[in-house]
Amino acid sequence: MASLPTFNEYMFLASILALGEEAYGVSIRDKAAQLSGQKVTYGCLYSHLDQLHRKGLVVKRMGKPTLERGGRSKIFYSVTAAGFKALKAFATVQKSIGAALPDLASDGQ
Amino acid sequence: MSMTVPPPCPDRKEGIPTAAFRLLALIARTPDFPFLEADLREEHAFKARSQGHRKANAWLWRQVLASLPRFALQSFRWSLIMMKNALLVARRHLLRHKGFSALNILGLAGGLACCLLIGAWILDETSYDRFHQNADSIYRVESDTDFAGRILHIYWTPHPLGPTLESEIPEIAHSARAWNQGNPLIRYGESTTDAWTVWAVDPSFLTMFTFPLLKGDQARALDGATSVVLTERAARAVFGSEDPVGKRVEISGGGTFAVSGVLADIPQHSSIRFDFLIPYRALENAGRVSDKFNDNQTTTFVQLAEGSSAEAARAKIRDFIQTKIPKNGMTLDLLGLTRIRLHTWSGYEKKTAVQSLRLFILIAAFVLLIGCINFMNLSTARSALRAKEIGLRRTVGAGRSHIIRQFYGETAFYSFLALTLALAAVTLAFPAFNALTGKAMGWGTLGAGRMALGAVAVALVTALIAGSYPALVLSSFRPVQAIRGTLSRGGGGTLFRRILVVVQFALSAGLLVGTGVVARQMAFIQNTPLGWSREQVLAVKIPTEARPTVDFLKTELASRPGILAVGLSDQSPANTTWSSSGFGWEGMDPETKINITYITVDEGYVEALGIKVVEGRNFSADIASDRTDAVLVNETFAKMLGPGPVVGKRFDFWDQKGTIVGVLGDFHFQPLRNKIEPLAMHWRDADWTRFMVVRLGPDRASAVIAEIERVWKRRYPGFPLHFTFLDDDFAALYRTELQTASLFKIFSGLAGLVACLGLLGLAAHAAERRTREFAVRKVLGAPARHIVGLVCREFVVLIVIANVLAWPLSYLLMRGWLDRFAYRAGFTPLLFAATLGISLTVGLLTVAHQAWRAANTDPVRALKQE
Numbered sequence: 001m002a003s004l005p006t007f008n009e010y011m012f013l014a015s016i017l018a019l020g021e022e023a024y025g026v027s028i029r030d031k032a033a034q035l036s037g038q039k040v041t042y043g044c045l046y047s048h049l050d051q052l053h054r055k056g057l058v059v060k061r062m063g064k065p066t067l068e069r070g071g072r073s074k075i076f077y078s079v080t081a082a083g084f085k086a087l088k089a090f091a092t093v094q095k096s097i098g099a100a101l102p103d104l105a106s107d108g109q
Numbered sequence: 110m111s112m113t114v115p116p117p118c119p120d121r122k123e124g125i126p127t128a129a130f131r132l133l134a135l136i137a138r139t140p141d142f143p144f145l146e147a148d149l150r151e152e153h154a155f156k157a158r159s160q161g162h163r164k165a166n167a168w169l170w171r172q173v174l175a176s177l178p179r180f181a182l183q184s185f186r187w188s189l190i191m192m193k194n195a196l197l198v199a200r201r202h203l204l205r206h207k208g209f210s211a212l213n214i215l216g217l218a219g220g221l222a223c224c225l226l227i228g229a230w231i232l233d234e235t236s237y238d239r240f241h242q243n244a245d246s247i248y249r250v251e252s253d254t255d256f257a258g259r260i261l262h263i264y265w266t267p268h269p270l271g272p273t274l275e276s277e278i279p280e281i282a283h284s285a286r287a288w289n290q291g292n293p294l295i296r297y298g299e300s301t302t303d304a305w306t307v308w309a310v311d312p313s314f315l316t317m318f319t320f321p322l323l324k325g326d327q328a329r330a331l332d333g334a335t336s337v338v339l340t341e342r343a344a345r346a347v348f349g350s351e352d353p354v355g356k357r358v359e360i361s362g363g364g365t366f367a368v369s370g371v372l373a374d375i376p377q378h379s380s381i382r383f384d385f386l387i388p389y390r391a392l393e394n395a396g397r398v399s400d401k402f403n404d405n406q407t408t409t410f411v412q413l414a415e416g417s418s419a420e421a422a423r424a425k426i427r428d429f430i431q432t433k434i435p436k437n438g439m440t441l442d443l444l445g446l447t448r449i450r451l452h453t454w455s456g457y458e459k460k461t462a463v464q465s466l467r468l469f470i471l472i473a474a475f476v477l478l479i480g481c482i483n484f485m486n487l488s489t490a491r492s493a494l495r496a497k498e499i500g501l502r503r504t505v506g507a508g509r510s511h512i513i514r515q516f517y518g519e520t521a522f523y524s525f526l527a528l529t530l531a532l533a534a535v536t537l538a539f540p541a542f543n544a545l546t547g548k549a550m551g552w553g554t555l556g557a558g559r560m561a562l563g564a565v566a567v568a569l570v571t572a573l574i575a576g577s578y579p580a581l582v583l584s585s586f587r588p589v590q591a592i593r594g595t596l597s598r599g600g601g602g603t604l605f606r607r608i609l610v611v612v613q614f615a616l617s618a619g620l621l622v623g624t625g626v627v628a629r630q631m632a633f634i635q636n637t638p639l640g641w642s643r644e645q646v647l648a649v650k651i652p653t654e655a656r657p658t659v660d661f662l663k664t665e666l667a668s669r670p671g672i673l674a675v676g677l678s679d680q681s682p683a684n685t686t687w688s689s690s691g692f693g694w695e696g697m698d699p700e701t702k703i704n705i706t707y708i709t710v711d712e713g714y715v716e717a718l719g720i721k722v723v724e725g726r727n728f729s730a731d732i733a734s735d736r737t738d739a740v741l742v743n744e745t746f747a748k749m750l751g752p753g754p755v756v757g758k759r760f761d762f763w764d765q766k767g768t769i770v771g772v773l774g775d776f777h778f779q780p781l782r783n784k785i786e787p788l789a790m791h792w793r794d795a796d797w798t799r800f801m802v803v804r805l806g807p808d809r810a811s812a813v814i815a816e817i818e819r820v821w822k823r824r825y826p827g828f829p830l831h832f833t834f835l836d837d838d839f840a841a842l843y844r845t846e847l848q849t850a851s852l853f854k855i856f857s858g859l860a861g862l863v864a865c866l867g868l869l870g871l872a873a874h875a876a877e878r879r880t881r882e883f884a885v886r887k888v889l890g891a892p893a894r895h896i897v898g899l900v901c902r903e904f905v906v907l908i909v910i911a912n913v914l915a916w917p918l919s920y921l922l923m924r925g926w927l928d929r930f931a932y933r934a935g936f937t938p939l940l941f942a943a944t945l946g947i948s949l950t951v952g953l954l955t956v957a958h959q960a961w962r963a964a965n966t967d968p969v970r971a972l973k974q975e
Contacts, residue, residue: 025148042149043176046139047183060141072147 005057010090011036012048016058017079017087024063024074025049049077057083125153126166129173137180140506149173198498199519210523212870213487217527217571219863220480222534223856224567226542227473229535229560233550234466237378237450241319243412248419248443250274250409250426255438256690256704263455264444265405267430268398271311274411274429280422282414285314286389287381288407294652294828295385296359297347301827303652305343305384307360309392317412318381324354325370334390337366342374343384361653363391377549380450402433411443419443438702456783460929465849468926472623472853475616476860477571480527482613483867484520484575486606490874492583503588512584520576521569528568545851547844578605607907610871614911614952615918617864618944620857622919625940626927627850633781633934634843640776641682641718643836645810648681649801649817650831655824659795662824663713666803669820671813674804676714679797683838685778685788692789694769695759696751705746706778706788707762709797714790715741715773717802725756725771728792736792738767744775746787762791777932780842784931802835849926861948865955868904872956876900876963883963884971893964900960901953908952912945 005013015031016023023031025045033040052058063074079087130146139145149169157165203210238244250271251264271284290307312331315322315338322330323341330338337358344353353368360366366387375382392398399406413422426441444452451463499512507515536552543550552560651659659677667675680687688706712728712735714720723744728735740760747755750769758769775785805813814832821830840847876883883896920936927933 025144026152029148041175041179042145042172043137043179046137046141046145046176047179049141050139050183066151072143072150074147075141075144 004090004093005052005086008044008048009052009057010087012045012052013057013079013083013087016077017084021076021078023077028077052077052083055082056080057086124157124162124166125150126169129169133173133176133180136177137183139180139183195515195518196522198515199522202495202519203523208873209487209870212866213484214523214527214530216483216863216866217480217524217575218530218534219859219866220477221524221527221531221564221567221571222538223476223859224473225531225535225560225564226538227469227856228563228567229539229550230542230546230548231466231470232559232563233378233548233554234451234462237380238447240376240378241446243317243319244446246413246415247317247446248411248413248422249446249449250411251442251444252405252430253440253442254690254704255702257702259457259704261457261688261704262459263405264408264453266407266409266441267402267404268407269400269402270430270441271407271409271411273433274409274426278422278425278429280414280417280425281411282417283313283317283412285311285317285410285412286407287314287383287410288389288392289383290360290362290387293363294361294654295347296361296827297356300347301829302347303829303831304346305339306382307363307385307387308383309363309387309389311389314386314410317410320375321373322370323373327370330370331386331388333367333369334388334394335364335366336369337385337387338370338372339368339385340372340374340383344368344371360385360387362395362397363387364395366391377554380453402430403437403439410446419445458928458931460782462845464925464929465845468849468922469852469856471922472620472856472860475620476856476863477567478574479613479616479860479863479867481571481575482609483863483870484523485578486609486613486867487870487874488516488520488579489582489606490871492579495583496586499583499586500588500590503586509584513580516580516583517572517576520579521572524568524572524575527571528564532564545855546848606871610868610904610907611911611914613864613867614908614948615914617857617860618912618915618948619918619922620853620860621944621947622915622936622940623922624850624853624857625943626919626923626934626936627846627853629934629937629940630927630930631843631846631850633932634846637777637781637932639839640774641720643683643839645805645807646682646718646835647803647805647814647817647832648683648835648838649803649821651677651798651801652825652828655828656796656798658824659798659801662820663711663801665820665824666817667713669813669816671806671809671816672803673806674713674717676717676802677711677795677798678714678800678802679709681800681838682718682778682802683835683842684780688786691762693761694750696753703749703787706786708778708788708790709793710790711792711795714802717804718776719804720776721774722771723774725769727771735770736794738765739770739792740767741771741773741790742769743773743785743788745785746789747772749787760789762789767791781932782930803832846929861951865951868952868955869959872900872904872959875903876959880963880966880971884966884968887964887968888972893961896964897957897960900963901956904952904956905949908948909945912941912948915944916941 011032012028015028015035018035019027019031025042028049029040029042029045032045049058053060057080058077059080061076061078063076065071065073130149133146134142137145149172153165153169156168241247249264250266251262252266254261254263268286268288271286274281275284286309288309290309292303292305293307294301294303295305295307310331312329315327315330321327322338325338330336337360339347339353347353347358348356353371356368358366358368372386389398411422413419423443426443429441430437430439451466452461454461502512502515503509539551542548655662663675663677666672678685685706685708687708688704690702690704692703692705692707710728712730715722715727722741724747728739728741732739740762742750742755742760750758755769755772760767760769773788773790777785778788779786803817817832818830821828879900883899886896886899887893923936927935
C-alpha cells in the first residue's frame with residue numbers, strides 16, 4: 001500500500017477533487033478553508049501543491065491568461081489516479097480510526 | 110516544459126504593494142511562483158473591489174507574511190536538493206578534469222595551510238597570561254622619562270613604588286614587586302646548582318597571580334623572611350624524591366631559606382617565568398633594597414580595585430613620581446598583564462613583538478589571496494566548458510540566483526576538500542614549525558575546538574572570495590548564446606584574468622622581495638663591523654662568591670699561552686644596557702638632560718674586546734688613580750661634551766669626581782636595532798664583576814678552554830663554569846629576526862608555488878584554447894620556437910608588470926619590520942632585479958612545458974578535431 005498522505009495533503013487533494021475542472025490556487029485555498037474550517041495561507045497551499053505534484057498525486061495544466069490576474073494565466077490542478085488512491089486510503093483509515101472511538105462529534109452537540 | 114509569460118500590467122496604477130511580492134520572491138522557492146503571484150493578484154483585485162484598496166493591501170501583506178515561515182522551510186529543503194545536485198556536478202567536473210581540479214585544490218590547500226599555521230601561531234601568541242584569574246585587573250607599571258625630548262621607556266621601577274601606590278592610590282587594591290635575581294648558586298647539603306631562576310617577590314605575588322601551590326599555604330607561604338617556594342620541576346631536581354617542605358637551601362646573595370611550599374609548574378603560556386621565589390623581606394633585611402624613588406631595579410605589578418577603571422588609575426599614577434622627587438621628568442603608565450607578551454618594549458623607540466605578528470598576518474592573507482585568485486582564474490578560464498550546462502540550467506528555469514548558489518556551493522566543496530588537505534599538511538608540519546618558532550603547538554594545546562572553528566571560518570571565507578567571480582560571471586551568461594556556443598570568449602574575462610595573474614604575481618614577488626630584505630638585513634648584521642671583534646672571545650660568568658678573588662683568576666689566566674687578553678665587566682659585552690642620568694662634566698649646560706649608558710670594567714676590557722682608542726689612552730694598571738677617577742667615553746658622547754679637548758675634562762659619576770682619560774671609537778654595545786648611545790666606562794674594584802672576557806689566540810682554542818676549566822675547578826670547586834662565545838651571544842640577540850627570516854623563506858616559497866600552480870593551469874588552458882591557431886601557424890610554416898614564444902610572451906609581460914607593482918607593495922610590507930633596526934641594509938635595485946629574474950625564470954619554466962607541447966602538436970590532428 002502506498003504511504004498515506006498527510007492531513008494537509010489530504011485536505012488539498014479533497015479540495016481539488018471537489019472543485020473538478022475549476023481547481024486553481026484561489027479556488028483551492030477557498031475550498032480547503034471552507035472544508036476544514038481553518039485558515040489556509042498561500043505559503044501552506046503552494047508548498048503542498050509542490051509536494052503533491054512531486055509525489056505524482058496531482059497534475060498541472062495551463063489555463064488562459066486573464067487581465068484580472070495581471071495578465072498571467074491560471075494553472076489548474078487535477079487529481080491523478082495515484083492521488084485518488086491516496087485519498088481513498090486516507091478516508092478508509094480515517095473511517096476505521098473513527099469507528100474505534102466513541103462518537104466524539106455528536107457529544108458536543 | 111515551455112511557457113510564455115506575457116508582461117504584467119503596470120502595478121503602480123493598480124496600487125498593488127509590489128514590495129510584498131519581492132519579499133515573497135526572495136523566500137519562496139516554488140517553481141510555480143508566477144502563478145502564486147497571479148493568484149494573489151486575483152484575490153487582491155477581488156478584495157479591492159469589494160472592500161477597498163487599503164483592506165486588500167493589508168490582506169495581501171498578512172498573506173505574504175503568514176506564508177513566509179512555510180516557504181522558508183521549503184526553500185531550505187530545496188536548497189539542500191539543489192546542493193546535492195550541485196555537488197554531484199562538481200564531483201563529475203572534478204573527476205573529468207583531474208589535472209585542473211588538482212591544481213585548484215592544491216593551490217587553495219597551500220593558501221589555507223599557510224593561513225592555518227600562521228593562525229595557530231597567532232592564537233598561541235595571544236593566549237599568553239590568560240590563565241590568571243585576575244588577568245584583566247593586573248597591570249605592570251612602566252615608566253617614560255624625558256631626556257631632552259627623547260623619551261626613554263622602561264618597565265623597571267623603584268623599590269618603594271609598589272607599596273606606596275597601594276597605600277596612596279585608592280584605585281590600586283594590591284601590589285606585588287618582583288625582582289629577578291638571575292641564576293644564583295643554590296646549595297642544598299653537598300650539592301650546588303645554578304640552573305634555576307630566582308625571583309624575590311612580595312607575599313601578595315602568590316595571591317594576585319594564579320600560580321597555585323601544590324603544597325603549602327597560598328596566602329602565607331612567603332610571609333616569613335626566610336621562606337622559599339619553588340616549582341615542582343625544580344623541587345624534583347634539587348630534592349629528588351624527598352619531601353621538599355621544611356628543607357633548607359642556601360641561595361647566594363640571599364642567605365639560608367626553608368622551603369615553605371611547592372608550586373605547580375608554570376604553564377607554557379606564561380610570560381612570567383621563574384623557578385624559585387624568595388621573600389622581598391629577605392633582601393630588605395640584607396640591606397639590598399634601596400628606598401629611593403630614582404633607582405629603577407624592580408618590576409611592579411598592581412591589581413586594580415574592583416570597579417576601578419584602568420584609565421582612572423593611569424591618570425592618577427601618571428605624575429606620581431613627581432610627588433616624591435620634584436622635577437624628575439618621569440611619568441608612569443600601566444600595561445595590562447595579557448599585553449605583556451606582545452607589547453613589551455624598552456628603549457627610545459617602540460619596537461614590540463606585535464609588529465612582526467602583524468607582518469605575518471599580512472603574509473597569511475597574501476598567500477590565501479593567491480590561492481583564491483588561482484581558483485577564480487582557473488574556473489573562469491574553464492567557463493566556456495560550463496557554458497552549455499549553465500545555458501541548459503537557465504532554460505529549464507534556473508534563475509540567476511540558482512546559478513550563483515550553484516557555483517558558491519561548488520567552491521565551498523572545493524575549499525573543504527582543500528581544507529582537509531591543509532589540515533593534514535598542518536598536522537604534519539607542526540613539529541617542524543614548532544622547532545622553528547620554539548613553541549610547543551599542537552591541536553591539543555591550542556584548543557582543537559577553536560582551531561576547527563577558525564579553520565572552517567577561513568574555508569568559508571575562501572569559498573566566498575574564490576567563488577565570487579566565477580559565480581557572478583558564469584551566472585550572467587545568456588542561455589541562448591551559451592547553448593549555441595556563440596559566447597564571446599575574449600574580452601572582459603581575459604582582461605580580468607590577466608589582472609588577477611598580475612595581482613597574484615605581484616603578491617608573491619612582494620613576498621620574495623621581503624625575503625630578500627630580511628636575508629640582506631641578517632647578512633648585514635653578521636658582517637657589519639661592530640667596533641669590537643666578536644670572534645674567539647669567551648664570556649665567562651662570574652658568580653657572586655667568586656667576585657672578591659676574581660683578580661687572581663684574571664692574573665693567572667692572562668699569563669697562560671693561547672690567551673691574548675683578559676678583561677672584566679659588569680654587563681654582557683654583546684648587550685650593555687645599564688644607563689643613568691646622574692652625570693656631570695666640565696662645561697655642562699645645567700639644563701642638559703642626558704641618559705648615558707655606563708659600564709664598569711677593568712684595564713683589560715678594552716683590549717680583550719679589541720675596541721679602538723682614538724684619543725688619549727686606555728686605563729693603565731700602572732696609574733693608581735685610574736682605578737678610582739679615570740673615565741673613558743665613546744665618540745658619540747665625546748661629540749656632546751662641547752668645545753675644547755675631551756681628554757682631561759673633568760667628569761663626575763654621581764658624587765665621585767673623575768677625569769676623562771681617553772676616547773673610544775664608537776662600537777655597537779647593543780643590538781643593531783638600537784642606535785649607538787653615549788657611553789661612559791669606569792674602572793672600579795672587582796666586586797661588581799659579572800663577566801670575564803677572554804680573548805683567545807687564533808689556534809688551540811679547545812686546549813685553552815680545557816685549561817681554563819682546570820684553573821676554574823681548582824679555584825672555585827663546586828661552582829659550575831659557564832662560558833659562551835661572544836659571537837653566539839651576539840647571534841642569540843637576533844633569534845626572533847632569524848626566525849622571521851626562516852618563516853619568510855617558507856611562506857614566500859609556498860606563495861610562489863601556489864602562484865605557479867595557477868600559472869601552470871592558465872598556460873595549459875591558453876595553449877589548449879589556441880591549439881588550432883597554432884596548428885594553422887605551423888601549417889603556414891611557423892617554427893616551433895615562434896609558437897613557444899607566443900605562449901610565453903603573454904606571461905612575461907604580466908610577470909614584469911607584477912614585479913613593478915611589487916616594489917611599493919614590498920616597501921609597505923617591510924618598512925615596519927626594517928624600522929626595528931637603527932642600522933639597516935634596506936632596499937636595493939639589485940633586490941628587485943633578482944626578484945624579477947627569479948619570477949621570470951620560475952614563471953617561464955612553468956609555462957614552457959605547456960608551450961612546448963602546444964608547439965609540437967601534430968597540426969593535422971589539431972585541425973581535424975571538430
